[in-house]
Amino acid sequence: MTGAAFQRHELAAARQEICAETGNQYGYPPRGFFDQETSEVARGLLGSVLVTAQARADEAPRLAGGLVVEVEAYLGEDDPACHASKGLTDRTRAFYNRGGTAYVFSAYGIHLCFNVVTLPVGRAGCVLIRALEPRFGLRTMARRRRVPLSDLASLCSGPGRLTQALGILKQHTGLDVTQGPILMLTPEIRPPRIAVGPRVGISVAKTWPLRYWVHDSEWVSA
DNA sequence: AAGCGGATCGTCT
DNA sequence: GACGATCCGCTTG
Numbered sequence: 001m002t003g004a005a006f007q008r009h010e011l012a013a014a015r016q017e018i019c020a021e022t023g024n025q026y027g028y029p030p031r032g033f034f035d036q037e038t039s040e041v042a043r044g045l046l047g048s049v050l051v052t053a054q055a056r057a058d059e060a061p062r063l064a065g066g067l068v069v070e071v072e073a074y075l076g077e078d079d080p081a082c083h084a085s086k087g088l089t090d091r092t093r094a095f096y097n098r099g100g101t102a103y104v105f106s107a108y109g110i111h112l113c114f115n116v117v118t119l120p121v122g123r124a125g126c127v128l129i130r131a132l133e134p135r136f137g138l139r140t141m142a143r144r145r146r147v148p149l150s151d152l153a154s155l156c157s158g159p160g161r162l163t164q165a166l167g168i169l170k171q172h173t174g175l176d177v178t179q180g181p182i183l184m185l186t187p188e189i190r191p192p193r194i195a196v197g198p199r200v201g202i203s204v205a206k207t208w209p210l211r212y213w214v215h216d217s218e219w220v221s222a
Numbered sequence: 223a224a225g226c227g228g229a230t231c232g233t234c235t
Numbered sequence: 236g237a238c239g240a241t242c243c244g245c246t247t248g
Contacts, residue, residue, distance in 0.1 A: 109242035111230045
């Protein structure tokens with residue numbers, strides 16, 4: 001992955017490739033989409049596209065990623081399970097940027113988790129992306145994950161797995177996910193049914209129903 | 223300055 | 236089902 005952003009024509013090429021691959025129409029998120037309340041953004045991201053791209057000169061960006069099928073909402077300073085419950089620190093600075101900012105943190109010393117910041121500047125919140133339906137760059141993702149290409153189930157199902165598959169790094173914190181090379185596009189049509197349940201792997205606010213997934217997706221992690 | 227506890231995953235039983 | 240890997244932000248002293 002090179003560069004901090006796509007050129008305009010690269011963005012358009014990526015979108016065109018995504019629409020052709022999926023047979024559906026995907027668009028750039030409407031202005032203010034990520035500035036909505038966090039649970040709204042979380043639900044709205046189900047069915048959307050998350051890709052990363054290695055841009056090469058004179059070529060369309062080479063994409064890796066898929067369709068978002070599982071997310072969790074972290075509500076900000078008043079959510080004890082949210083990193084921003086500590087307020088503004090070096091670690092949580094990205095939370096206070098405008099919606100659509102990437103926030104990547106390391107868990108258990110080994111894995112990285114990718115989040116999209118929500119809410120306008122000055123208000124903290126984010127959505128953790130927990131699982132994708134793999135669609136783009138399967139070979140690339142399998143190589144990064146060090147699993148056989150036949151093992152599609154372990155490519156992107158799980159927050160640590162998908163960051164590895166997409167080549168997302170902690171240093172990507174702060175990037176605008178509408179500009180690439182981490183890119184999110186929203187679909188015209190929402191998934192028909194969204195399931196709701198408690199978040200996974202946390203020690204506080206365990207019962208808050210802030211995990212959302214596409215109810216019949218085989219790619220959900222938990 | 224040091225200890226603690228994870229928004230996980232792969233391997234082993 | 237249980238456990239070890241292994242980093243870092245936060246808390247406490």
